Amino acid sequence: MSAFVRFWGTRGSIPTPGHGTRRYGGNTSCVEIRFGDTLFICDGGTGLRELGLALLARNSEGIEAHMFFSHMHWDHIQGFPFFVPAYASKNQLHVYEVDKSDTRVQRLLHGQMRSEYFPVTFADLGAEISAAFFDNGAIEVDGVTIRCLEQTHPGKSYAYSFEKEGTKVVYATDSELDLLLSNRDECAEDLSALRRLPPELVRFAADADLLIADAQYTDREYPTRVGWGHARANTVVDFAVQAQVRKCALFHHDPMQVDEAVDEKVAEGRERAARAAGSLTVFGAREGLELKL
């Protein structure tokens, strides 16, 4: 079963439009994943606005989308009020919460559309918007098994894996992998040492066709950003190597990284992957890039 993945927003923290970021893009996190006719949307950063326009151009009938939020920080929800399909009654949005006891997704999507912040309220949205819940970390939609895994990030975040008939995509943004290393001391002494991640995390991403992961920082940047909730790109590469994924998209680019800086980050990641042998392909996620898996 082929899956299509398209990047609509690849930037972290804050939108960064401008000439210096035109190649990788300045929109914040939003990824479209399609298995057949089933549409999954990961995060509603500013990239969600253009995804919405594209969906309307593709489909004059009703749009049905399944939305998963890694967490509710601004850069992952700020596109939602501008998601035009949410305004039309013929469209259906299923918005997933990880646990029935935690309704933060619904609460905060409503909250950011309060009149103090936005001229249109959530209640004014015309689409049929329903809450859906995982069951012990898993759910099935149209034959696609979706799993979630809690990540290390201020206020908590979640990774999601999407799998059907042997095709697997993992979306794992806003995760400070570097706080989880089992060999931190070794890695602090030797930046080239393989950074060992918890088996549960490796199993979650194991054998994925595509891993999309928060690779906000370089090794040089990270020491002054410990605890900020984001990983080093080289650590993401080691994660992908250990999980034996096929392709690894370095995602959630730091707002201070212009295109050339992201190029360098990617080049470093590719060299690291090549030294690890195997057939891992590392690339920098950029807006508009679409893969067929």
Added chain:
Amino acid sequence: MSKDKPDFDLETTVVKDHSVITGVGRNAVPPRLELVRGPEAPRVLPLCPDETVVGRSHQANICIESSLLSRRHMLIRKSGPEFRLNDLDSANGVFLNGVRVHSAGLFEGDTIQIGDVVLVFREGAG
């Protein structure tokens, strides 16, 4: 103004050369692909204004005779200011900067590999 005077007046004429106003430079360079590896390399391949099909078919807008290309291998479409490439379900795929892609926007210097052919996208100027 008399017939002996030049056809513009320095006191009233704002701009003589209209091409400066419209932004259409006399030295405009069109968007193109540079074939840097493969049959008949090096070669400059201008892109069509709207859509350019690249493949080994002689019906393609850009025909490259390589057995590793599909007859209609990829499409490059102009949409507003952007050029976007699409894999036309080719057998051997389209690789953008080393990554196999289904579609993508193109930027200056992007390297596209189709089969044994390597192309560099140039945005042009003017």
